[in-house]
Amino acid sequence: MPKEAAFPRSSRAGNSRGLLWLAAALWLLPSEALAQKNSPDIPVVSTVTAIQNARIVPSPGQVIESGTVVFRDGVITAVGRRVDIPYDAHVIDGGDSLSVYAGFIDALSHVGIPEPRNQGQPESVPDRSNPPFERAGITPEASARTALDPEDDAVEAMRHAGFTTALVAPRGRMLPGQATLALLAGTDASEMILQGAEPMFFQFEGAQGVYPGTPMGVMSKFRQLYREADRRRKLEAMYSEDPSGLSKPPFDPVHEAFFPVIAGNRSVAIWADDVLEIHRAMTLQEELGFSMMLFGLEGGFDTLSNVAASGVPVALTLDLPDKPRWAAKVEADSLQQILDAYDDETRTATFRDVEAEQRNLESRQLWSRARYVGMAAAYHDAGVPFAFASMGVDAKDIHANLREMIGEGLSSDAALAALTTNAASMLGLSDRMGAIRTGMMANLVVTHGSLFNEDTKITMTFVNGHMFEAPASTGRTGSNSPSDR
């Protein structure tokens, strides 16, 4: 063997399942596939894979029953019902029980950016009203690229949930830096990085103990940075054209990071954690006129019409509110009865009938949670295209949450589109991924069973042609009992 497997995490899978072909693939494929054509090492075996006798879903709504997909060097070379399998291909036979989907794209996430261990207390500063940029959480010049770590546990976890690509945002507070597009596999950061959009990541997260500490402070600080950057950008232009008679324009990397945003060459990726933050993001966008992408939007059912009218690209959170504690112990049928019993005109003197009031409050709470679960369906029904973002969501909850959303009216096709084609289009990746088509990157999810069924297992994920097999224990698409959460 030329060297240790490229993606050592994958090498421990397979044997226990007793699937010999998988074992063979694991032994051979990753090591040579890593090398690809850029390595001085001579490839040991084929870089071609064919999955045959599989149910292929090239894009949402399309199905090729019993088809074949072939990819070489990370690029899909053929897909269809009758496809010649190259002589040097490593062949995976679906036995008419495997389905193949385009690899999922996570529209915004911290995947690949390990959570800092013990952050402790932030350092104190002499003047908290005017802290250094970094202390205030303002480092828009930074990039997720330098913080990417393929060893981050979330990379593997997300891959096993079917995700092959993500827009990765750096961690931090108000302006942690630029996000980067990344493949969810690689031996180092540079193998993960995809060229493409690098939006400036912004969230309404105040600094600890210094200015700006509140959402209103963050709003003001953003306006301040943007408008002063606008001034400096004009000064720069004037100075570079003819410096004669002009003082040297002020410079710092923070304001400079805004230049491409102001020029319209970089958009701002805003995480909106709740409905009020959606309004705040839209307020800033309207005032300053930058190009915006909006992520999260939890509780955004109330802003559906605003979002639809604005045409801003959105990715909805894959998170769902936890069920209330009282409901976790109640059987589904009883929950339904409680929900049905809601009476919006109940007026009880609390001291007379506490139980009636309590029951009514409970059913109202179920109704409220159903709105969160049904939000994706509501956006779809309103014709607002959306992707999904996993930021802040545990990978193992994702499929359970998706199933809940589908149960509340989201079609499977719409869910798949959000995970693939819509996300690709939002992130400018449609020419490379989001569908299974000749010429596209070999990012694939292979399942045993139809994607959003409760007992479906994701058996393999291919990232740029490299295979990753799901460990036996986490092969299911998620916990069977979301109420555990």
Added chain:
Amino acid sequence: MRNSIMKYTFSTTLLALLVVVSLGQAAFAQDVLIRNATVLTVTNGTLEDTDVLITDGVIADIGTDLRAPRGVDVIDATGKFVMPGIIDAHAHIALSSINEGSSPVTAEVSMEDVVNPYHLGIYRASAGGVTVSHTMHGSANVIGGQNETIKHRWGATDPDAIRFEGAPRTIKFALGENPTRVHGRRASGGSGAIVPATRMGVEQVLRSAFENGKRYMEAWDAYNAEAATNPRAVPPVWNERLEVMADILRGEILVHCHSYRADEIVMLTRVLKDYGVDKITFQHANEAFKVAPELAAYGAHASVFADWWSYKFEVYYSTAYNAAILTRNGVITSVNSDSGELNRHLYHEAAKSQRYGGLTDDEALALITINPAIQLGIQDRVGSIEIGKDGDVAIFEGHPLSVYTIPVLTYVDGVKVFDRENDPDDVRVDVDPTAEVGMYEGQITGKDHIHSHEEVVDMLHFFQSVADTHIH
């Protein structure tokens, strides 16, 4: 499947709920005819057996035996009292954060950015006949943020929908113990302490801020003049904070200043005089009665508590005669709540000025209607029952200045926002899908300088690091 059943029944439940929600969401501006009421106009005396017609959210007619337009809601108010919707000149309801306490001057922040239309405090206030609130930045900073004047359009979900459109901009200042404690005595005078630590320092912070604002304004004026002829003119450094200071100097922003002591009140009038700022309302102003003639001479206004004091050292010298003394000295005076509880009985608070000071009915009612309207610059729209003004009215069973009065109906822009006869248990617009039933975080409002749960969180957030650093 459970999920599909859930979906189906959810929809039918949704239908029922939509009725409730759409009531609130309906276009604000409706029609209503109130019949045979005793109308307390505040500005034109009391009218017996009088009808008030509101169309498209505006008072269209006042008189007897008004013809009811087709389809209009008619309310028989025989034996009841109709007064202008109460205006609370000092509130902290409907906000997601209160204090940007990280700096002694934060003129640039604005409550407009953090208005929360879901806050239950709006409904509760309307249950006390309050239709407009001046929802303010906290008092942590000498110059805090800009405030927001809101209408109690309960049911709206868009923050912009509850803004009092066209209301002048206002800003919060604060003197005395709060800013000196927050900034000057951080962690008992620890290393984090900055100016101001004393009342002298407060004045210094004010003068510096105004001076900087003045220079900023001059720098931009100079630039604009030069740019007319010189395309290579260099604009001054952009400064959101000084933009707002300049707007105060230009008279575009009304100042509302948290204050208690007579000396600091006079100090601020002197500072403002030096910078040509004449629109000032002293909030709380427990010692304003001592300097009432001086306030009247300056044209300053006062917005006070009826009888709330002794909650900290600077608030010991107080009297329930404050509102009456100020009024009789010609100071435009209002009585405010600064509390999510007290705002529900501002009519009682106003009535106390009759027990302590013998104000007339109209004078007492003006304390919670036309006077706060004047202080907020919205007196052309609200604050009295006059043709052409907004259809914001409160209907009471019993005279609103009686201790036996009960608010029964409240209208904002002709829309019924509170009806005692139809006051369901659960009026929330948003319901936390996870929290324990019965928990509603947003309900905690009130209590002097810690105004709300949000503010507690803000403050903890700020002091967390410093508190930990300074434990010896």
